[in-house]
Amino acid sequence: xxxxxxxxxxxxxxxxxxxxxxxxxxxxxxxxxxxxxxxxxxxxxxxxxxxxxxxxxxxxxxxxxxxxxxxxxxxxxxxxxxxxxxxxxxxxxxxxxxxxxxxxxxxxxxxxxxxxxxxxxxxxxxxxxxxxxxxxxxxxxxxxxxxxxxxxxxxxxxxxxxxxxxxxxxxxxxxxxxxxxxxxxxxxxxxxxxxxxxxxxxxxxxxxxxxxxxxxxxxxxxxxxxxxxxxxxxxxxxxxxxxxxxxxxxxxxxxxxx
Numbered sequence: 001x002x003x004x005x006x007x008x009x010x011x012x013x014x015x016x017x018x019x020x021x022x023x024x025x026x027x028x029x030x031x032x033x034x035x036x037x038x039x040x041x042x043x044x045x046x047x048x049x050x051x052x053x054x055x056x057x058x059x060x061x062x063x064x065x066x067x068x069x070x071x072x073x074x075x076x077x078x079x080x081x082x083x084x085x086x087x088x089x090x091x092x093x094x095x096x097x098x099x100x101x102x103x104x105x106x107x108x109x110x111x112x113x114x115x116x117x118x119x120x121x122x123x124x125x126x127x128x129x130x131x132x133x134x135x136x137x138x139x140x141x142x143x144x145x146x147x148x149x150x151x152x153x154x155x156x157x158x159x160x161x162x163x164x165x166x167x168x169x170x171x172x173x174x175x176x177x178x179x180x181x182x183x184x185x186x187x188x189x190x191x192x193x194x195x196x197x198x199x200x201x202x203x204x205x206x207x208x209x210x211x212x213x214x215x216x217x218x219x220x221x222x223x224x225x226x227x228x229x230x231x232x233x234x235x236x237x238x239x240x241x242x243x244x245x246x247x248x249x250x251x252x253x254x255x256x257x258x
Contacts, residue, residue: 003031004032197241
């Protein structure tokens with residue numbers, strides 16, 4: 001079985017002491033490719049160094065995370081644009097809107113999200129969208145910019161079936177399913193059975209949101225099979241089928257991954 005972790009922050013300090021072991025454990029678990037979403041200008045160097053060290057396993061994205069949209073966000077967006085045009089990134093991400101921690105910069109988050117969507121479309125790249133307490137605001141921006149050039153993933157999807165269907169109806173979008181699907185009260189057990197496998201890809205969001213039984217501990221890419229196994233159970237499928245379909249879905253969406 002081959003899996004792809006479509007969203008993992010493996011370049012963060014929490015992996016600094018044992019990253020080679022983390023990558024090895026992932027590969028040994030069948031997770032041969034790990035896609036790395038950026039956070040802001042301060043994380044670009046570490047992310048690219050990891051991608052260069054493991055060129056067949058780690059693939060970088062470029063973007064400005066919504067929680068890092070502050071007064072200087074236009075300067076950050078200039079950096080994102082300059083990096084994106086270099087051709088070495090597989091997607092624009094992670095981008096979006098986050099109203100969980102702070103609503104102060106909502107207007108700026110919306111502007112940054114829209115800018116990066118248009119950048120992705122101009123470069124024919126998919127987007128990795130972060131949505132936390134912000135589905136309505138996310139949909140408002142996507143509705144304004146959606147066309148046949150827009151593709152991407154709603155990463156770490158935790159919404160309801162209606163929200164899932166709305167995302168899927170954009171046409172070029174997948175749902176990123178992570179450790180929350182294993183949580184007792186995560187809610188995805190009411191959604192996944194009603195969503196076609198063609199719309200799903202797997203992710204960890206490492207080091208965050210580790211699946212049960214590792215909840216509360218550092219998440220790692222090697223836990224992807226736990227997520228796949230839970231989806232298989234909810235869909236009445238074999239894990240081998242989940243691996244095959246989600247890997248193909250990821251490769252179709254992130255076409256620069258090879």
